[in-house]
Amino acid sequence: MKLLRFGPVGQEKPGMLDAQGQLRDLSGVVDDISGAVLSDAGLAKLRALDPTELPLVEGTPRLGACVGEIGKFCCIGLNYSDHAAETGASIPEHPILFMKANSAISGPNDTVMMPRGSTSTDWEVELGVVIGKTAKYVGKEDALDYVAGYCVVNDVSERHFQTGLTGQWTKGKSCDTFGPTGPWLVTRDEVADPQALTMHLDLNGTRMQTGSTATMIFTVAEIIEHLSQLFTLHPGDVISTGTPPGVGMGMKPQPVYLKKGDVMDVAIEGLGAQRQEIGQDA
Template sequence: MKLLRYGPAGQEKPGLLDADGRIRDLSAHVTDIAGATLSPDGLNALRALDPASLPLVEGNPRLGPCVTGTGKFICIGLNYSDHAAETGATVPPEPIIFMKATSAITGPNDVIEIPRGSLKTDWEVELGVIIGKTAKYVSEEDAMDHVAGYCVINDVSERAFQTEHHGQWTKGKSADSFGPTGPWLVTRDEVADPQNLPMWLEVNGHRYQNGSTATMVYGVRFLVSYLSRFMSLQPGDIISTGTPPGVGMGQKPQTYLKAGDVVTLGIEGLGSQRQDVVQG
């Protein structure tokens, strides 16, 4: 299934994408794409519905973040061997973990706001993992039972805030609009191998990132198990699993976003995003 949320910001309704690419309204069956809806039982109940019986949503409504009620937005740094190489960093012996503020989460086609004082706002196409069942001290063998599905994420980053200021990376990752999420949550059963998904990102039509989750150092199964050692993972939590090479910081010369730019990105089978860049 492809689950989504549509409507004005803060007023989104739950929906489902049918086989013809049309939005069907789920409001009569669930209050939102969150919490218990993401559990195995909740997803099975939605699978039992006939999409043709659901109300058709007319027009082309705004898409909101594909999941809500996110308590934690957990990111993994330097998790692609080829991305680490382009930045001159070494692959860490354990995953680098940092947080992105949940207030950064926006819809997949909402604007990116360049923060005031920013000169180095960058892009990162990433595979998002959405938790569907509480995970605490889970084994790698059982880890995938706790995953509801996957989505596209643009881990927008301000490199000066991230690396040139003192402290942790979080302040370079958390500005409003720095977490476009969606367009939809693709349930785990529809993704045969999350470690073999082509992914791409373009700015103004120029392709900068053209990679694959195949070069991830730490895969989804390991990350869910690993993170559950340090914190419980709750339904709606998002894990953003790292980016392939081609970020602006890795260009020669370095290239960063400016007002008027258009960013497009996607992951095979998970949909695509489009963001206009504006000055915040």
């Protein structure tokens, strides 16, 4: 299934795509794509529906983040061997973890607003993992059973805020609109192997990132195992699993960063595509 949320900011309704790619309204069945809806039982209930009997949504409404009421937005840094190489970083011994503020979460096609003082806003296409049931002390052999589904994330990053200001990476990762998520959540039964997905990001029509989850240093299962030893993962938590090479800060002979009016096109095989125009806070 492909589950999504549509409507104005703060008023999103739950929906699903039917076999013809048409948007169907789920608001008469569930309140949101969140919490218990993401459990195996909750997803089975939705899977049993006949989409053609659900109200058809006309037009092209705004899409919100594909998960509502996200509890934690966990992100893994330097998790692709080829990305680590382009930044000159050593291969980490354990997954590098930072948190992205929930106020950064936005729809997949919403405008990304560079904050005041931004000089180095960058892009990062990433595989998002949505947790479907409570996970604590989970082994990697069972970890994927705790996944509700997968989605596209653009981990937008302000590099000066991230590395030039005293403190943690969170400063450069958490600016408003820096977490486009979606367009939809693809349930895990439709993703045969999360470690075999191609991905790319284009800037103004030019391919900047091309990669595959096959080059992850830590697999989705290993990430869930590691995080669940540290704290409990809850239904609706999202894990953004790192980016392949081709980010702006790694460009030679000098970095390339976003500017007002730029357009990013972001996609992962089987998970859909995003498009964001860049704006600038006054």
